[in-house]
Amino acid sequence: MCVSCFTQNFWNLLVLGLADGFLYALIAIGYTLVYGVLQLINFAHSEVFMSGGFAGYFILNAVIGTSSPGGVVSVGLVVLGIAGGAMAGGGVAFLLERVAYRPLRRRHAPRLAFLISAIGASFFLYNMAGKEFGRDAVEIPAPFTSGPVFSVFGAPVTTYYLVIAISAITMLIFLDRVVAGSKLGKGIRAVAQDAETASLMGVNIDRVISQTFVLGGLLGGAAGFLFGLNTGVVYTMGFTPALKAFTAAVLGGIGNIRGAMLGGLLLGVVENFGAGLFGTQWRDVVSFGILVLVLLVRPTGLLGERLGRSA
């Protein structure tokens, strides 16, 4: 343990942690939304995330080529990448629900069947991606030149971190408003609280479930692109971040949307603090240690389990 490494790096670790945390939050929303309406952990959500990374890669590859964009063009390219990632994520999530879950629902299959179907779909998708797109990581052509924009107490905040923060905050606010105020949001909350009664009110449950997957998929796919900008894109890229985002969702209270946001940010920060304190190799130990601890001490998570609240 190195306390001075931690204290000297505090602000750096905080900035890093928040950037990671925003990504976890975006992915965690997908778990929590789906859990809310189906009481199901969509373990193939990692591949929703991965598909967003690849979509961003292909789109920016086609558009940017070898140029090095700047200014307004960069902004446009980031928006394009996010939109492409989001659409791919939404599309994959939509298909997942149709192919891997809905047929089981129709047959009133036991819970275990859903879990196996999820794992099967996940294996299928990432191996498919590996076969089609190659086994090696590829880099997304940079839509902007990242460098320090300003610093907080000596910790540089780079363009990349700003892009993550701004786009994540925008998407999280959008999601929050949709769930609180829109017809779809009310449908999602009603199905989460009492699906049968929701159907008596005129809610088409199948449609709401489908749209819930898409909503989570949009954010997960966008996160895949943002993540891929920094680390590159590869068929196995979804595994660790998605598992951590799942941890974040449980941390905040699975089924609770603001809980997922809070859990994501908290996990990002804490695991970077852990890495600073104990060394980078301890990073994942810290995150999953937290998962186990939370489950032991407070099984319903920090904010409790429920998609009910107006956000």
Add this chain to the structure above:
Amino acid sequence: MTLLRLIDLEVRYGAIRALQDVNVDVSEGEIVALLGANGAGKTTTLRTISGLARPVKGSVQFAGREIHRLPPHEVVGLGIGHAPEGRRIFPQMSVLENLEMGAYRRRGDLHQDTERVYSLFPVLKQRRRQDGGTLSGGEQQMLAIGRALMSAPRLLLLDEPSMGLAPLVVETIFSIISEIRKTGTTILLVEQNAAQALALADRAYVLENGRVVMADKARTLLNNERVRAAYLGEGAA
């Protein structure tokens, strides 16, 4: 004019036959009561009308149209509002949001509709920002009825609105049910509280073990020996 017609209905839960040869007619503007002991099949009848249960035989006709193959979310759109057994309020939605859920399939301004519900149940207006789950049993029942009214139904299905409520509250709710009828809404009322239901209804059906064993004018049934013995708590017939 006949608004709702159940014809030779048979409904099963696996091996259990919950309804058999059930024939029920409800005319426009009527209050019809469906009576019977626990497990007689009353709730199943309402659930079948709403599309939550599927008949294996027979049919459900509403306004001249066969509806028993429609999913529940379409049935409500045709004009059948359902205040289900146990009230089933969305506990973590506000009273106002619960009411809005009742109008889920409708478009446009709902202000008049919510005001109408508030005028029937003034307490709901006071509590409109409160979560449904925090209401008392009586208030929840009012909300369940108000929510069903928000779909602007031609037919209102009420499943044991008096269940578990204090006598005074039951009185209030029954008087509001007759108010609702005055505005032209047809009502199919399921009750175990036979005395009060028969006092309110025009006609009634009595279910036993999934079959209709009696059907008559409410007044006639009130004076029927067997009904008095079995459902009005008077000594053996």
